[in-house]
Amino acid sequence: MSEQTPALRLENITKTFPGVKALDDVSFSVLPGEVHALMGENGAGKSTLMKVLGGLHQPDDGQIIVGEQPVRMASPLDAKSKGIVFIHQELSLADELTVAENIYLGELPRKRFGLVDWRRLYAQTNEILKRLNVSFDARALVGDLSIANQQMVEIARALTVDAKAVIFDEPTASLTDAEKVVLFDVISDLKSSGVGIIYISHRMEEIFKITDRISVLRDGAYRGTLETSKTNDEDITQLMIGRTLDLSRNLAHHDVGDVVLKVDNLSCGHLYENVSFEVRHGEVVGFYGLVGAGRTAIAETLFGLREPTAGRIYLDGQPTRIHSPADAIRRGISLVPEDRKAQGLVLGMNCRDNMTLPQVDDLKAGPFVAEGAEIAIFDQYRDRLDIRTPGWRQSVGNLSGGNQQKIVIGKWLSMHPNVLIVDEPTRGIDVGSKSEIHNLIRDLAGLGYAVIVISSEMPEVLHVSDRIVAMFSGKIMRTFTSEEVTEDNLIQAISGLSADKVA
Ligand SMILES: Nc1ncnc2c1ncn2[C@@H]1O[C@H](COP(=O)(O)OP(=O)(O)OP(=O)(O)O)[C@@H](O)[C@H]1O
Ligand SMILES: [Mg+2]
Structure with a gap:
């Protein structure tokens, strides 16, 4: 339809993890100055596709083309140097470092003899923070900030780069309405300066508000692309899950x-x-x-x-x-907390143990925990909540964001509070x-x-x-x-x- 050269193209990308074909021959492109939504069910492969683009995963097959050039994204820093900025679903900041250090990590401004130029670092960081209208400054420790403010730090990091494409993976999940307004302004600025924006979200109202096109993944496969102004909730849902919802x-x-x-x-x-x-x-x-x-x-x-x-x-x-x-x-009394990562889950532990964690004492048969009982609980809630995982042995950290949330819900439901x-x-x-x-x-x-x-x-x-x-x-x-x-x-x-x- 458009003759414009895409800011970047992903062509025939395939990526397999043990027991999961996360991406199967997926192609996707974003135009300069376009906000392109990537949608799909929990576990459909959205974050994985973006991690391939962002240099966090190497594809098994397929290629990435930036401008006209096929490129390999060797690492996140490499992808960044090629103009790809990634704002992650699960925040990836270092808590014990300052805001400024997080933003310029790996690229701190130096004086002669390689010493970090702290004054310049703080000054240029505060310059960017001013654009975002935030209430903290360059010297604040990231670990002391709210989740929403940490998200703003990730966004600030994006603004330091001469970006060709910026990926937002569920950026509004923990933002207040006022912060969302700031985010949408930032996106609109990036858009008018010709940056291609990839926007992942499950929130339909945002999709209709800010995106130009919508591409849909289902079970790791590409399902199609819709123009936002010519589509509606039902068509998108149909493409995402193969049926409509009442x-x-x-x-x-x-x-x-x-x-x-x-x-x-x-x-x-x-x-x-x-x-x-x-x-x-x-x-x-x-x-x-x-x-x-x-x-x-x-x-x-x-x-x-x-x-x-x-x-x-x-x-x-x-x-x-x-x-x-x-x-x-x-x-x-049971509580399914708001911040699943901090309070709900042990990411390095497998799915079954995460789910039965609060009940371990009750499930004990003699000195041992009854494995069969634990697996039965896991199976029951996996089916009930449609948790997508190859099996209970999978680490929770390897599940998609939405499936992690379902594990937390299953954990508290299984206690029959x-x-x-x-x-x-x-x-x-x-x-x-x-x-x-x-x-x-x-x-x-x-x-x-x-x-x-x-x-x-x-x-x-x-x-x-x-x-x-x-x-x-x-x-x-x-x-x-x-x-x-x-x-x-x-x-x-x-x-x-x-x-x-x-x-
Ligand atoms: N590092 C990994 N190791 C093993 N499996 C993984 C890994 N990363 C992702 N997967 C699996 O790949 C599939 C796609 O996951 P992905 O995170 O891309 O989904 P998503 O579309 O982003 O979902 P959500 O909306 O829940 O965030 C899932 O089945 C997930 O469990
Ligand atoms: Mg995801």
Whole structure:
């Protein structure tokens, strides 16, 4: 269609890992000044294709052409020198180094005799940070930054290079709305300066907002390319998973039972104040609000990771103190955390052991853990959550991002908790599995579990919740039943505007 020479082309790329054909004869190209989305289910091969382009993996077959030139990307630094910048799905920064050192790693500015020119380093770093409008400076330690700010450091690193192509692998997963605006501005700047942008995301609204074309992978194979302005959700989903989804379908509703969890005037410093709510058996309560509204801190208190400064928690009517996660687990409270990498998984450990980790003591037969029981648990949740892995022996670190998330969910489900708290349960999960996880959450409620769902995605909370607690700046603004909630009154509540003020 277009006569323009692509900024780069990947031709007939094949890549196999033990037991997995991650990429099978995939071709893909991006034009200068184009935002090209790469989509596909969890494990479809998106990150692997980009790791081939970024010099992290060598392809078994196929070639990469930059401009007119076939090239080999020997290493990430080599790819960078050829103008390929990669912003990773799992952050790849060194925690113990400063922001400036991370940005210029391997290329620190030098004075005579090879000494690092720190003044220049900090000055040029701050110059770039200014463009991104961030609140930290060049000397900050990366380990002290929030995940969102760490992401901004990766983006800053991209801006130091004379890039031909920039790859964003699920960049918005942990950004606030304000940070997303900054990111989209950066992308738009790069685009108008003629850089080709490859954008991986599971979020349809972003795809429609910023991309020009969409290419789809399925099971490691190329399925086709669509023009964003001429397509819709259904066509993309069809190409991705081979069927369409009816997302408007009503989920199962159940009778609710007695109150399991009651929180009375709970406060935790300035994180949240005077929070009161109840959750009943068979009920899903959604917590909706902006990032930083205090939702995760409440979840962490209920899971024994934070001590409340005032107020009480009751379980089955009894006042309870929860001092540690072990305490919480003993009382039947499970938390699927928001940051799976830091809190949820041991990446070097295999899939089965990650899933059964909190239960090892219970599964013991004599001095040994009963292997059969562990494998049975793994198999059950692999099938139920459609976890894509060649087997339980695979290290979790080798699974795709979305499949790692499913392992964390499986781990906590397999404990049969009374109260299950899930924090951003479908972050990084593809559309097909997302609706499966929503069904699963409803099914769990049907079995009598009390479920708390924290989510920043309005369609998600609206879809799964019986009641919705709207939070703003550490306070509960309002609690809605599913009958009375609308998108408008929910947005009002989480913006800190009370209904009467608006009217
Ligand atoms: N280093 C590795 N060793 C073994 N298998 C791997 C490795 N890296 C990826 N895989 C496998 O290759 C397949 C493709 O994974 P990839 O990470 O590319 O998926 P993805 O499309 O990025 O998915 P997601 O949306 O979940 O991030 C998966 O089956 C994954 O488990
Ligand atoms: Mg990926």
